Amino acid sequence: MTLRFLSNLQHSSSKGLAKCAICGKVEEQTGTFPLVIGVGRVCLADGMTKVKCDVCGDDVKLLTSSRLQGRALCLKDYMKEVEKFRQHIVQSFDEDDEPATTILERAYTKAPEGYTLLAVRRGRNSTHMWEAEYEKTEIFQMRCS
Ligand SMILES: [Zn+2]
């Protein structure tokens, strides 16, 4: 009873009932099906099934796994993959908002913390967008030393 009460409180904004991404079962109360990254909401039975991590080969519960680019990953490897993606950051600037010279200067001086500016270039298929590409400083230094 207590559990039901709590979950009612947490989900007072009823967003509709989730459907299991694996078997299609619909949850009885909103918020009972956990979310698996890259898979979607799954019922508890499917959440408890084991999947093999494509990186380290460990058997993990579907619940604690994530799916990234078609691969099943355990939590540890998922965190590592996410880190890798964050090695590069691209920021856009609009020449309609400010002149190109300011964009170049700002791209250089306003680099995100811990990142080094690699390049500033015209955005693809655009006459007024610029893209600044940054790389994690430690990676940048590793490559350059
Ligand atoms: Zn299911």
Ligand SMILES: [Zn+2]
């Ligand atoms: Zn793993």
